[in-house]
Amino acid sequence: MATSWPKNSPGPGRSAERLAERITLMSGAALRVEVFGAGDLLPPLEVFDGVAGATVEMGHSAAFFWRGKMPASVFFTAVPFGLTPDEHAAWITQGGGQGLWDELYGASGVKPFMAGNSGIQMGGWFTREIGSLADLQGLKFRIPGLGGEVYRRLGATAVVVPPGEIFAALQSGLVDGAEFLGPWSDAAFGFYKVAPYYYWPGFHEPNGTGECLINKAAFDALRPDLQAIVTVACAAEAAFALAEADWQNAQRLKWLVEEKGVQLRAFPPDVVDRARMETSAVLDDLAARDLMSAKILPSYRTALARAKEWSRVGRGAYLAARDG
Known part of the structure; x- marks a missing residue:
């Protein structure tokens, strides 16, 4: 298994390790999975190609890294102002999302699974305060996926940097901010040491699905019981990782603010409002120039419309009542 994460890094790095351990244990070592960190076997942003070309049988990464070769891949990690982790899982497992994902990746000979989730994201770290939309003009911001395109339309310069290189990019001034x-x-990763301002909400990435990539020919060659073990192990990690992220994020946010002096800030309303407006145009433009995006977007929007009403009267109303 090649991954896009530094080996054993909190969150997705640990997801990759647990997934390998579960598959090996559950299969009685009929399948033995060895994990390689980012750059150990393949460059972090070449994991998909490595699986597709059978350089490795498996990978662990995030779908929006493949936007350059497959624009529609972004739907399977995060869409700005889109589905939350629970809503995304409902679309994948109940609303036809998995079939569309299989079709998209299947053209390259890859079988995808949800296999981790880092939850709702933060807005990012900045070396200076963001007081209004004007402060984003010319700002160099590390951000992949559709969120990067939204930020470009807000006046920022979106920069794609692998996870293991973000700290150095912030420290050197290559970027002024990073999510x-x-x-x-x-x-x-120590971002607080070089960028003291930590912003919310993470409107650009409301979901953090980690994906397991498997060479389709290798997967199809497995016995049905081994295929089932891989499938169940991925589902188990998707659920476990989300619970872990929620638990650990709450503790670590308190630590960052109270012990490290991090300045927690809310994005100004004009930034959020403009980003919401631009997101719809970004999605329409994506569908206009990419056939698979045009096929997937209606399914995604249908799932979002369905989820929003229930989330409003269910989770949203309850959270408002709980908080008083």
Whole structure:
């Protein structure tokens, strides 16, 4: 298994390790999975190609890294102002999302699974305060996926940097800000040491699905019981990782603020409002120039419309009542 994460890094790095351990144990070592960290076997942003070309049988990464070769891949990690982790899982497992994902990756000979989740993300780390939309003009911001395109339309310069290189990019001034995951993983990478302002909400990435990639020919060659073990192990990690992220993020956010002096800030309303407006145009433009995106977007929007009403009267109303 090649991964896009530094080996054993909190969050997705640990997901890759647990997934390998579960598959090996559950199969009685009929399948033995060895994990390679980012750059150990393949460059972090070439994991998909490695699986597709059978350089490795498996990979662990995030779908939006493949946007350059497959624009529609972004739907399977995060869409700005889109589905939350629970809502995304409902679309994948109940709303036809998995079939569309299989079709998209299947053209390259890859079988995808949800196999981890870092939860709702933070907005990112900045070396200076963001007081209004004007402060984003010309700002160099590390951000992949559709979120990067939204930020470009807000006036920022979106830069794609592999996770293991974000700290150095912030420290050197290559970027003025960077988003990665949530407080747990972000703290482990030490971003607070070079960028004191930590912004919310993470409207660009409301879901953090980690994906397991398997060479389709290798997967199809497995016995049915081994295929089932891989499938169940991925589902188990998707659930476990989300619970872990929620638990650890709460603890680490408190630590960052109270012990490390991190300045927690809310994005100004004009930034959020403009980003929401631009997101719809970004999605329409994506569908206009890419056939698979045009096929997937209606399914995604249907799932979002369905989820929003229930989330409003279910989770949203309850959280408002709980908080008083």
